[in-house]
Amino acid sequence: MRRIISILMENQPGALSRVVGLFSQRSYNINSLTVAPTDDPTLSRLTVTTIGDDRKIEQIIKHLNKVVDVAKLVDLTEGSHIERELMLVKVKATGAQRAEVKRVADIFRGDVVDITPTMYTIQLTGTEEKLDGFIQALAGTTILEVARTGVSGVARGEKILSL
């Protein structure tokens, strides 16, 4: 099952490599990874999406908790949550394709953030699934480049991840 794990960790050199290293060392999957400092500059928030059965996820969480730099973590997929990812797609847009690409982008509430006479750069935010859906919808066109940030997220309601 797909899981989203959000981690608060020390914003220290080496902390990221310890977390990432753990995944490769124990042959756990990383589907996406995003990391940046929080409002507290001494803390970074890292969000990783991974796949595994309950047993594997339990081990991943236990091992993450053992990393000395990791202060706190939550499996967002355990409860209701909000997840978002941002994607920038460069698509070939000439002739009849130009209008079609714009129409698909509008349907997905994407924004055209840059244009040239032959292409659009479209910015889209949403769940991983929505972003995948958009790429599928563009199947008839020529995709030139895709840049995705990876998933970030928070729990719904009053639940917070902080120290």
Place this chain on the structure above:
Amino acid sequence: MLSGGDMLIRALHDEGVDLIFGYPGGAALHIYDAIFNQDKVEHILVRHEQAATHAADGYARSTGKPGVVLVTSGPGATNAITGIATAYMDSIPMVVISGQVTRDSIGSDAFQETDMIGVSRPIVKHSFMVQNAEDIPAIVKQAFHIATTGRPGPVVIDIPKDVTDPGETFPYAYPESIKIRSYAPPTKGHSGQIKKAVEILMSARRPVLYTGGGVVLGDGSELLKQLARALGFPITNTLMGLGAYPATDPQFLGMLGMHGTYEANMAMSEADVILAVGARFDDRVTNSDVSKFCPNATILHVDIDPASISKTVTAHVPIVGPVVPVLEEMLEQVKASKIKIDAEALAAWWKKIDHWRERDSLGVTPAEGEMIKPQQVIQALYKVTNGEAYVTSDVGQHQMFAAQYYHFDLPRRWINSGGLGTMGFGLPAAMGVQLAFPDAIVACVTGEGSIQMNIQELATCKQCALPIKIVNLNNEALGMVKQWQDMQYSGRYSQSTYADSLPDFVALAEAYGHVGVRIEKMSELESKMKEAFAMKDRLVFIDVAVDPNEHVYPMAIRNGAMSEMFLSKTERT
């Protein structure tokens, strides 16, 4: 005002360190100069950095105090890696200080530069790169705190050379305590879980206590003894746990697992309740197919590391906590429990176990003539040393024979590389033990394969006048490899023999300034060993020619249940 180098050594002293093991080199020279200028921290010069880590490891295992290592950058650091990995796998508290190239040359592929933090990352509990000399006291404090608390482990401190520059000085103060907000090891077990575990334990009909290295590391042996006696249950130890419960006690079934006794493995296999304490259901215990492992047992698992619980075998009652407070609470609850142990069921269980014991799975059939069986060497060692020696071992058949035939009654006496299985561990580990306990009998049980992996340490032993007794079970082959080749590869001895090129160990020992003794006849075994051990102030290399065709038994059958074992070359369960 102190330089970075002086601060480091001063901080070690303030941390209570009086002995470190190391080897100098360019990036560590400022630190070595700081060592020269003081007399509180003693430095032992090894002959290879791997040996420094094993010696520190032996020191740590035998004393319970953290071992400390100092090496230079590049090859000094990478040579230490095997020893760090060894300590990591067996959860040994250790602090390894490695020199590093200067800050401005890091990343430039400078002479003797290695990314030590990166290279060591998967095999350390934590690591620090010192960026500023002012941080040294706090980093040293944190390193020792992390290495010694919770599930212990090695910590690396990598120090760029310019940080230790004697030309720059800083104010020094050693912190009294330290708080790391992201690090909080458990301090006690969950009372509700302990209660649940005790209820299950008291209602058991075929219980077994299965305890491991965690009991030794957590100094829980005394409590374990009290608990086992209060319950009257059979108990088995893992390879790492030997000595945590007295081997000569009637409740003790011997070691379990791949080369465990018949009675220990049978009892595990038929148990209805297993209380695991500080043991991690390693594949050398469970055998590779965990679905066949103790299918009818309710598993109660006490460990300080939550990641060790339900990793391979699902625990029905997990208890996360240090061994002492958890066992204390368990013992109290056992004594206060309203549930009465079913004495009839327990007696029937013991009867069954005694029946298994009758099989005498560690019985040794003497060879014909004067040929010495390796098991007999350990039996003689046990006798000659009155079971009181600190025994270190290398890895292979001799290690298993030592584990099976030297009956450890005390914790921290059996010192071996259980997790990583590092050949070359025994002799340097013995140095650490002998330095910690100068008057104790320290025996290094080894083989002619393993001893050659760190043989250069005979020179360190000479320099430090360490009267270690090396007991070399010389079967002229890599015995355990050969055993597997016999059992699984139709006796094709691929790269496991070298009889034509073995050194004369007696001459070799003498070349290093020690005493060498060769034993070839069974009739001389005990008397010559006695003579060797009587040389209290000398290192004696006892080279014993043993039966080259002997196998270690019992041996678990691959992918089988715990009850499936080979008991000799011709018998299996």
